[in-house]
Amino acid sequence: MLGTGMTLESSDFTDIITSKQQRTSIPVGVLCQFMLMPLAASTVGRSFLLPYPDVGKHLFLGLVLVGCSPGGTASNLVSLIAGADVALSVLLTSCSTVLASLITPLLTKFIIGSTVPVSGMALCAACAKVVLAPVALGVMLNEYMPKLCKWVSRFTPFASVVLVSLICGGVVSANSSMWMGGTALSLPLLILLSVILVSSLLLSNLALSLALA
Numbered sequence: 001m002l003g004t005g006m007t008l009e010s011s012d013f014t015d016i017i018t019s020k021q022q023r024t025s026i027p028v029g030v031l032c033q034f035m036l037m038p039l040a041a042s043t044v045g046r047s048f049l050l051p052y053p054d055v056g057k058h059l060f061l062g063l064v065l066v067g068c069s070p071g072g073t074a075s076n077l078v079s080l081i082a083g084a085d086v087a088l089s090v091l092l093t094s095c096s097t098v099l100a101s102l103i104t105p106l107l108t109k110f111i112i113g114s115t116v117p118v119s120g121m122a123l124c125a126a127c128a129k130v131v132l133a134p135v136a137l138g139v140m141l142n143e144y145m146p147k148l149c150k151w152v153s154r155f156t157p158f159a160s161v162v163l164v165s166l167i168c169g170g171v172v173s174a175n176s177s178m179w180m181g182g183t184a185l186s187l188p189l190l191i192l193l194s195v196i197l198v199s200s201l202l203l204s205n206l207a208l209s210l211a212l213a
Contacts, residue, residue: 001073001131003156004080004090005138006149012087029092033071034103040201041067042111048190055187061112063194068107070096073130077164081157090135097131098124 017023045060052059071093079089101124142149 001076001134002138003153003160004076004086005135005140006142006156007080007153008087008090008135008139009142010139013091016085016088016091025088026091026095029088030096030099033092033096034068034099034107036201037067037198038064038107038111039067041198044194044197044201048194052187052190059191059194061108063198064108064111065104067198068100068104068111070100070104074164076131076135077157077160081161090131093131097126 016026041063045063049063050056050060071089073093076086076089076093078084079086101121138149
C-alpha cells in the first residue's frame with residue numbers, strides 16, 4: 001500500500017470527491033461488492049463445495065466469508081497493476097471496510113444461517129493501519145520526492161505480487177492438511193476451480209464498478 005500511495009497525488013482524491021459523477025461511483029461500487037460477490041460466492045460454493053462430505057460445509061463457509069468481506073489491499077493492488085483508478089479503489093476499500101462491521105455478519109447470517117462475529121473497531125483499526133496510513137504516507141512522499149517515487153514505482157507492482165503470493169502460499173500450506181490428508185484428489189481441484197471462478201467474478205465486479213464511474 002505504501003508503493004500504491006507513491007503513484008498517487010492528493011489531487012487524485014479531491015477530483016473524485018468534487019466530481020458528482022465520481023462521487024456517485026463510490027456507493028455504486030460498494031453496492032456491487034456487497035451484492036454481486038456474496039451471490040457469486042454462495043452460488044459457486046453451493047455448486048462445488050457444499051455437496052462434498054466432511055469438510056464441504058467448512059470450505060463453503062470460508063468461501064462465503066470471502067465473498068461477504070471487503071476487498072482490502074488486494075483490490076487496490078489489482079487496480080494498480082491494471083492501470084485503473086487507484087484513488088477510487090482506495091476510497092471504495094475504505095468505505096466497504098467500515099460498512100463490513102455491520103453488513104458482513106448480516107450477509108453470512110442470511111446466506112449460511114449462522115452469524116460470524118465481526119469486530120467493527122478491529123476492522124476500522126486494520127483499515128487505518130493497512131490501507132489508509134501507508135497510502136497517505138506514499139502520497140506524502142510523492143508530493144515531496146516525486147522523482148524517487150516514480151523510480152520506486154517501477155518495481156512496486158511486481159514486488160507486491162510476489163509478497164501477496166508468498167503470504168497466501170504460507171496460509172494455504174499451513175492449512176493444507178485439512179483438505180489434502182485422506183481426501184480424494186478431486187477436492188483440491190474443486191477448491192482451485194471455486195477460487196478461480198469467484199476471483200474472475202471479483203475482477204468482473206471491479207471492472208463494472210470502474211465502468212460505472
